[in-house]
Amino acid sequence: MLDWNPALYRRYEDERTRPAQELLARVPLSEAARVVDLGCGPGNSTELLAHRFPQAQVTGTDNSEAMLASARERLPQARFELSDIATWAPQDQAPDLIYANASLQWVPDHETLIPRLFDALAPGGVLAIQMPDNRQEPTHRLMRALAAEAPWAEPIGDADKLRTQLLPLGGYYDLLAPKAANVDVWHTIYQHRMADAASIVEWVRGTGLKPFVDRLPPDLQASYLVEYERRVNEAYPARTDGKRLLAFPRMFIVAQKKA
Amino acid sequence: MLDWNPALYRRYEDERTRPAQELLARVPLSEAARVVDLGCGPGNSTELLAHRFPQAQVTGTDNSEAMLASARERLPQARFELSDIATWAPQDQAPDLIYANASLQWVPDHETLIPRLFDALAPGGVLAIQMPDNRQEPTHRLMRALAAEAPWAEPIGDADKLRTQLLPLGGYYDLLAPKAANVDVWHTIYQHRMADAASIVEWVRGTGLKPFVDRLPPDLQASYLVEYERRVNEAYPARTDGKRLLAFPRMFIVAQKKA
Numbered sequence: 001m002l003d004w005n006p007a008l009y010r011r012y013e014d015e016r017t018r019p020a021q022e023l024l025a026r027v028p029l030s031e032a033a034r035v036v037d038l039g040c041g042p043g044n045s046t047e048l049l050a051h052r053f054p055q056a057q058v059t060g061t062d063n064s065e066a067m068l069a070s071a072r073e074r075l076p077q078a079r080f081e082l083s084d085i086a087t088w089a090p091q092d093q094a095p096d097l098i099y100a101n102a103s104l105q106w107v108p109d110h111e112t113l114i115p116r117l118f119d120a121l122a123p124g125g126v127l128a129i130q131m132p133d134n135r136q137e138p139t140h141r142l143m144r145a146l147a148a149e150a151p152w153a154e155p156i157g158d159a160d161k162l163r164t165q166l167l168p169l170g171g172y173y174d175l176l177a178p179k180a181a182n183v184d185v186w187h188t189i190y191q192h193r194m195a196d197a198a199s200i201v202e203w204v205r206g207t208g209l210k211p212f213v214d215r216l217p218p219d220l221q222a223s224y225l226v227e228y229e230r231r232v233n234e235a236y237p238a239r240t241d242g243k244r245l246l247a248f249p250r251m252f253i254v255a256q257k258k259a
Numbered sequence: 260m261l262d263w264n265p266a267l268y269r270r271y272e273d274e275r276t277r278p279a280q281e282l283l284a285r286v287p288l289s290e291a292a293r294v295v296d297l298g299c300g301p302g303n304s305t306e307l308l309a310h311r312f313p314q315a316q317v318t319g320t321d322n323s324e325a326m327l328a329s330a331r332e333r334l335p336q337a338r339f340e341l342s343d344i345a346t347w348a349p350q351d352q353a354p355d356l357i358y359a360n361a362s363l364q365w366v367p368d369h370e371t372l373i374p375r376l377f378d379a380l381a382p383g384g385v386l387a388i389q390m391p392d393n394r395q396e397p398t399h400r401l402m403r404a405l406a407a408e409a410p411w412a413e414p415i416g417d418a419d420k421l422r423t424q425l426l427p428l429g430g431y432y433d434l435l436a437p438k439a440a441n442v443d444v445w446h447t448i449y450q451h452r453m454a455d456a457a458s459i460v461e462w463v464r465g466t467g468l469k470p471f472v473d474r475l476p477p478d479l480q481a482s483y484l485v486e487y488e489r490r491v492n493e494a495y496p497a498r499t500d501g502k503r504l505l506a507f508p509r510m511f512i513v514a515q516k517k518a
């Protein structure tokens with residue numbers, strides 16, 4: 001079972017919180033009684049939700065006890081529950097907002113999952129989703145290429161399969177549009193300024209690289225990370241100020257149920 | 260001399276104002292004394308600026324008298340000036356914010372223009388730019404393809420050259436990063452929901468298609484638009500709700516001068 005390192009994840013919290021804010025900014029609700037943060041992580045997104053909807057009962061869910069402990073410490077007034085998104089359902093009344101920031105990419109079967117979450121909303125409710133869409137970026141192509149090479153291929157195996165293959169953006173629109181009052185979908189490709197190749201590796205170690213590295217024994221972890229950083233260094237050349245620009249595409253979906 | 264149709268441009272005002280808002284949301288200033296809106300059009304972006312910086316002297320510039328008349332009617336308290344961005348310079352004190360929403364793509368020589376605008380800022384000031392980056396989208400590839408075919412090719416000539424070829428996003432970063440306190444660059448690819456192919460044609464007629472159509476006599480305008488709409492209809496298939504999704508990539512640049 002994977003578990004997460006809240007401290008490592010939080011190191012780039014500003015960059016990770018920006019998409020959460022931009023997703024929330026597009027939620028067309030002036031108030032909400034019940035709000036759910038699916039895959040709340042260390043609670044940075046839950047805090048945004050509690051601030052935007054101060055009257056709401058806000059519930060964060062995560063499948064990591066470490067993340068939940070970190071979230072409870074951060075936001076004692078919210079409710080946090082251990083649960084898997086794949087089987088999650090509202091316990092009592094239907095929520096007005098189901099918000100999933102950077103979590104659904106770890107959950108399979110989007111063709112059934114996404115309509116099921118939408119159907120769980122109260123009338124007029126909103127489903128708001130953000131997912132990294134960076135599988136074709138050099139960071140992710142390189143981690144897969146290396147994972148197919150000896151001596152790392154055998155222990156890593158099918159680690160790549162842990163992450164769900166996203167639908168094209170229009171596919172999410174097609175799933176939701178016939179049943180929604182309106183659906184807004186878009187991509188933002190952020191360009192994060194990173195000090196050097198090591199910082200880029202550190203960034204992806206907190207998320208996408210984790211399933212690969214976790215399957216390696218310590219000596220192979222070390223050699224994998226050295227070679228990975230060497231290739232990242234070539235793929236992200238220094239800009240005129242010496243920094244590297246890490247392109248990071250993210251997909252956004254905001255769908256509102258008929259009232 | 261091209262002139263603009265404010266009513267046509269305003270028809271998709273919500274969609275056109277969203278990038279202006281998202282650009283402004285990333286401007287890291289809590290206050291500003293002097294704000295300039297370069298290429299203000301009918302004043303929708305100027306209104307956002309006046310609202311965000313109520314204490315500021317806000318000046319909108321445009322090279323279209325029709326747009327300026329529309330802007331003055333909308334926002335009587337702001338100052339509006341006829342001028343060309345290519346030769347624009349602050350008349351008295353240096354501005355704290357130079358804001359250019361969907362205008363610099365009509366101005367050539369970005370390698371000299373962009374640093375010149377940045378240098379015109381007061382210390383700690385911000386240059387904020389948004390430009391459509393849709394030359395490789397079907398809408399724009401199709402208008403060029405058609406403009407290369409008889410009977411339209413001869414009258415249209417080099418209309419495509421009226422629009423500046425943008426640098427890659429990293430090129431703008433490279434121009435500004437060595438002299439800036441910080442530079443933030445990103446893309447957002449909006450997906451506008453359009454009723455049908457005719458609506459997509461109407462959208463681009465307000466901007467990108469204009470230089471092409473303006474050079475045609477009336478009968479060739481009509482035949483060009485019929486054939487263009489036919490090809491747009493094929494390139495943007497109907498979604499599950501019958502709507503078309505018009506992908507619209509936009510480039511954003513926010514650079515702050517050292518204090």
